[in-house]
Amino acid sequence: MxxxxxxxxxxxxxxxxxxxxxxxxxxxxxxxxxxxxxxxxxxxxxxxxxxxxxxxxxxxxxxxxxxxxxxxxxxxxxxxxxxxxxxxxxxxxxxxxxxxxxxxxxxxxxxxxxxxxxxxxxxxxxxxxxxxxxxxxxxxxxxxxxxxxxxxxxxxxxxxxxxxxxxxxxxxxxxxxxxxxxxxxxxxxxxxxxxxxxxxxxxxxxxxxxxxxxxxxxxxxxxxxxxxxxxxxxxxxxxxxxxGREVNFETEKEPAKPGKTILDIQHLNVYNKQDFQVVKDVSLEVHSGEIVAIAGVAGNGQVEIADAIAGLIPARSGKILLNGRDITDLSIRERTTEGISYIPEDRQNYGLVMDFTLSENLALRNYYKEPFCHKGVLDQKIFEDNSEKLIEKYDIRSGQGSKTVVRSMSGGNQQKAIIAREVEQDSSLMIFVQPTRGLDIGAIENIHKQIIAERDKGKAILLISLELDEIMNCADTIAVIYNGSIQKIAKASELTTNEVGEFMMGVKNKEKEA
CATH class of the missing domain: 3.40.50.300 (P-loop containing nucleotide triphosphate hydrolases)
Structure with missing residues (x-):
């Protein structure tokens, strides 16, 4: 036998x-x-x-x-x-x-x-x-x-x-x-x-x-x-x-050079569909040229903060300012136009239209504008050209190129497509929620490089991740959340992994630092 x-x-x-x-x-x-x-x-x-x-x-x-x-x-x-x-x-x-x-x-x-x-x-x-x-x-x-x-x-x-x-x-x-x-x-x-x-x-x-x-x-x-x-x-x-190549496990980056305040969250309170308060009096700033990461165990309100900024769920009270403008009551499209790119946690329900082609998904933010649309008529050639450019630039692997229906793609390549579309918006604020979930080591390395490159171009980055290593590698500033409240805000260089872990579990007393 x-x-x-x-x-x-x-x-x-x-x-x-x-x-x-x-x-x-x-x-x-x-x-x-x-x-x-x-x-x-x-x-x-x-x-x-x-x-x-x-x-x-x-x-x-x-x-x-x-x-x-x-x-x-x-x-x-x-x-x-x-x-x-x-x-x-x-x-x-x-x-x-x-x-x-x-x-x-x-x-x-x-x-x-x-x-x-x-x-x-x-x-x-x-x-x-x-x-x-x-x-x-x-x-x-x-x-x-x-x-x-x-x-x-x-x-x-x-x-x-x-x-x-x-x-x-x-x-x-x-x-x-x-x-x-x-x-x-x-x-x-x-x-x-x-x-x-x-x-x-x-x-x-x-x-x-x-x-x-x-x-x-x-x-x-x-x-x-x-x-x-x-x-x-x-x-x-x-x-x-x-x-198939040498992989660098350490994320290399120069020290941050924060500029003006891009995102200013003031006393934000958010409730879920069951009318339970999930975000409690959160105040947070993200500057140009800075990566601010929210660290926390899943279900402590960090995703709801991102969704409230992007307009997916309403704020019960508090203010969200983008480049000094109050966007708290704007629609999702208005916020996008104001300068928000958003990579959501749930890529299949919120990031993509699963039965659309790759070229259609890559144009979801811009299909109604020139040059994608002329007087209400979509220009398929522009859709294709845009898609081919992003497929090559972001190494999106798909069986039939631009014509591939995204449902048939691997989860990791679906994620690459969302990141490609959102980064190309050139927004002043980029929100990444679990950006490397389901990705392999090579893709993770590339996405970390892209996030840092956007920071170095002067973008404000809000990173939400359950991966503590990812936060410690990428973040310039860390805000730790527990039970809907921010426990600590400090420069990443001033915190150890163990300290962040203790704040995440609510072990340390609540304290804030500018």
Missing amino acids: SEYIVEMKHITKRFPGIVANDDVTIQIKKGEIFALLGENGAGKSTLMSMLFGMYEPDEGEIYIRGEKVKLESPNHATKLNIGMVHQHFKLVSNYTIAENIVMGMEPVKKVLGCIPVVDMKKANQDIRELSEKYGLAVNPTDVISDINVSTQQRVEILKMLYREAEILIFDEPTAVLTPQEIDFLLDIIKSLRDDGKTIILITHKLEEIKRIADRCAILNRGRLMDVMDVATTSTKVMANKMV
Whole structure:
């Protein structure tokens, strides 16, 4: 019998305009954590989608437990004890947790001895026991639309375990989690491996691979570069192979030269849809030529501050001044015209129109103006020219260039498209919310360089990130938020990572510095 539980031999997969996988061979041992590492769009998810039966390879063979198989559908993969947690979850939002997990495999009882009905009482009990066994505590009767992202991810994992999956594929599992949730998930993945499961982890986060993976395969533009033993390989070597060049882990920047005040927030108070106060009496200034970062654990009001500045949610009280003008009650378009660029946290719902082409998305800020529009008629040639220029400048990878529908692009390349569009607005204030979420090390390096370059051109930058390393690397000034209130404002050079962390957790007393 083969020592490998999964073998994918000489796999090639083509889509219009792109070779997603080019003659890739990987072999995975039973009971190991095997990582697939690569840039956004390198072909990692495509390769695993073939193992899960979502695509068929154009060339090559797949072996499961030593037997050659032709995976025709996810149902077929499930019968072979293969499960997959997708980057964008596949859950029915108005169903309960238990209903989502047992769907298609519902326990049935007979009423009056002959009428089969779904036994939801048993389903709820089974899910409760399963979740407790694996340390994935959930309430089976909660509705999906009412639970947070990390709990939804637990539901996806429980779906696999309920179907007795032995080969578990995780596609970018930490992309939408906070640092604390990431630690919890990685512990869960290790415990699943210790329970005899085989784990395939699709990621571009080197530190996560070093923490839990046994081996990793590195893909670059669809080709297999190497398969490496994680314990004996440095993150620098992995990064260089992944990107295909030398990667600099340190962000290089000259000291800031702050100028006039661009953004002036005065005693801002914001409430959410449930009429709960999420931003409490926040005052903050951002100057030209300065990067001000708001550091905080997810859900402490930092995103609502950005949304209020951009006009996505109203301020209950307080003022927002841009270049000295009160914009508190202006529309989103008026604020954009006044000089705000905005990279939102939720790229798919707020950053892009998913079923528009790349060229249309890249023109969303300007389509109604010259030269994109002449007397109400859109100029497709200008759309194309603009798109081609930005695709090259920002290294946006798409199968059919400008004509690519953005829904078909990788998450990282969707993010690059938003950043390209917003940076090109040449706005005096640029708001970046989680700008590198879901991006690989090479793309992160480039975006940090772009943010600093915009600062050096005299732009005012407001950076909101859950990545403390990103804040410490990029920021000139750090404002730490906890429970909707600013705890501390100080120059980045005057704060240590530990101090920022303590303020983020509300450990230190509230204090402010100009």
